[in-house]
Amino acid sequence: MRIFIAGYQHETNTFAPTLADWDAFNAGHTFPAYRRGAKLIETFKDINIPVGGFIQAALGKGWQLVPSVWAGATPSSYVTTEAFERICGDICEDLREAVNQGIDAVYLDLHGAAVAQNADDSEGELIARIRAIVGEAVPIVGSLDLHANVTERMLSVADALVSYRTYPHIDMADTGRLAAKLLERRIALGRKEKLHYQRFAYMIPLNAQSTWMQPAKRLYDELIASDAANNVVLSFCMGFPAADFAECAPMIWGYGEKAEMAVSALFASASPAKQWDPGVLPVAQAVAIAIERAAQSDKPIVIADTQDNPGAGGDSNTTGVLHELLRQGAGKRFPNRVALGMLYDPESANQVHIYDQKEHVVGVESAQSAIKNRVIDLNLGTAVPTFTGVLSDPPVQGSFRIEQLSDGVCTYTGPMMTGVTAHLGKSCALNIEGIRVAVVSGKAQLLDRELLRMVGINAEEMKIIVVKSSNHFRADFTPLVADSARDVIVAKAAGPMAADAGDLPWKKLSPTISPSLPV
Incomplete structure (x- = not known):
């Protein structure tokens, strides 16, 4: 045939x-x-x-x-x-x-x-x-x-x-x-x-x-x-x-x-x-619970930033969860063991790569120590229009330590999309107050641990991992946690993808279909 x-x-x-x-x-x-x-x-x-x-x-x-x-x-x-x-x-x-x-x-x-x-x-x-x-x-x-x-x-x-x-x-x-x-x-x-x-x-x-x-x-x-x-x-x-x-x-x-x-x-x-019923929590409550449970567990706690999921129409660039992690001192509680990814910010990633080229000094003990000793001031992330008609949280302004640079090329090894190679452009890992942020120049849902490893972050060593995803992360990340019912937490931070479809301003939907679950 x-x-x-x-x-x-x-x-x-x-x-x-x-x-x-x-x-x-x-x-x-x-x-x-x-x-x-x-x-x-x-x-x-x-x-x-x-x-x-x-x-x-x-x-x-x-x-x-x-x-x-x-x-x-x-x-x-x-x-x-x-x-x-x-x-x-x-x-x-x-x-x-x-x-x-x-x-x-x-x-x-x-x-x-x-x-x-x-x-x-x-x-x-x-x-x-x-x-x-x-x-x-x-x-x-x-x-x-x-x-x-x-x-x-x-x-x-x-x-x-x-x-x-x-x-x-x-x-x-x-x-x-x-x-x-x-x-x-x-x-x-x-x-x-x-x-x-x-x-x-x-x-x-x-x-x-x-x-x-x-x-x-x-x-x-x-x-x-x-x-x-x-x-x-x-x-x-x-x-x-x-x-x-x-x-x-x-x-x-x-x-x-x-x-x-x-x-x-x-x-x-x-x-x-x-x-x-999906059991989604406000972002402040989600972060507080994650910090509490991370202190009691020897395995990571995962927070899903569902309303900025680039697998559902978000741009993976909002900062609501990052602001909340900083407010609650998550990185100070677990220094360098809190990670967030993937944050789409090509402008910041480009600034980091240019800064690295300008500041890199030949003859230092190692290239890696040179990277870790450099700090750059950035406005990280983007305030975007949301379905509520208001902007999401503002960029995070601060001094970020550069941990690692990457060309953004990553081949998935997890259970989903195995063998697919992502090309995310200039990428890096940045650290602010003990929180490690994976920044990329192409949009990618964090559904595979290799995406973090691409910028030098080992998910297995983290206490808290924030994934810009709704469910696809579960295939590769849930096996890391001790109890998926407790240790995978879905957070509702401001973003363009509504966790409850009833929050959206529908115009064309058939009157026979309810966007929200019937009570």
Whole structure:
């Protein structure tokens, strides 16, 4: 078989301050930069993302792959019209050429929560354009992120879609392989499988969605058991609760003769709202609890700065948690054993690198001691507009000791995105009053300990670690802590990503969907 493959990955927070323009898809910060043609297979075949799993499965089955485009950008606000049309245009141009030579199916590596300036349901729009080119007879299958806001158009136009089953997403390549299985089922049947779906009437907070915790852990166990018992393929997308369009809500769907029964049973188990309370704390309380517990534990305490999560549309540059750590003297209590990352501040990182070049003295005992003896005055971080209409906390003004410089190149070794290389530009570790801050020039969610190690911070040696993340950090950081129920604390500091979607100024959401959990 000849399979046309392409990818389009963006998680859109329509309330966030920064657009995803064409440059964002070429930056290569936490996703590989824009790929087209044979480079797609070379880049992705051995890494833990869906297209990598699909490529491995396809090659194992002897399928011939016709690679087109893979485009991914760090989560942010809307995908610009220009970027969306360039991506779609390249995919459709390649597809027309492939159809002329003959193809048997299309595989798409999609996120499912991308909103473009000119298309609220941009994945549905892309799938529809592809369908118009290939016709009804050619199967279209796709993989989706667990945070996809799945639309009726996406389900009706595609032959089959399947989503991740873990958050943090450690099963991305597995999902690509599952998409290949769905394609085999579709081809063997000779027509679309029976489809059934049910949508939630409310949004699930991001911080309640981790499959490392209940109720999500239990529900995905039920999903997998139902697949085996009923010969169905179910998906449960808990949704991304910050995309202002009509169909932003969780969805359960499935394929197979028993799909209606299986979907209805899982929906009955998943839909009671009380089980989804996320337990987010005000930042001052979160820091105070972390300091208290760190004094009693020989393992780190982790604080998640969820409202500045660059994996959810934040820019990873706010300073609310850093200000609170300084106010409560965390670095003085545990000198050099409190770390925060990743703080996106390319201007400060550049100043540090320039300062280092000017001040470095040849002949000192060692380059490392020279770095540690240099101090620079900075305004670190950024005050950004938040969903409340006011700015976040101001930059931290002070004298920072330079600990280590880095080129920002880091290959992930943790369970999520294993093998992906991030290119974050000029980076450094700075120290202020015993608090170590990992500063970068590219946006990256702190989901892998190698990001800290890149600037000389060993997470294993810390007492408190602040991660700009909501849940993805759990795969690599939770094993460090003594008790995940106590020692992973979610803090609510001012930022652009609302921990409670009910705080956001919705305009387009269907009146049948509640952004907050029902009381």
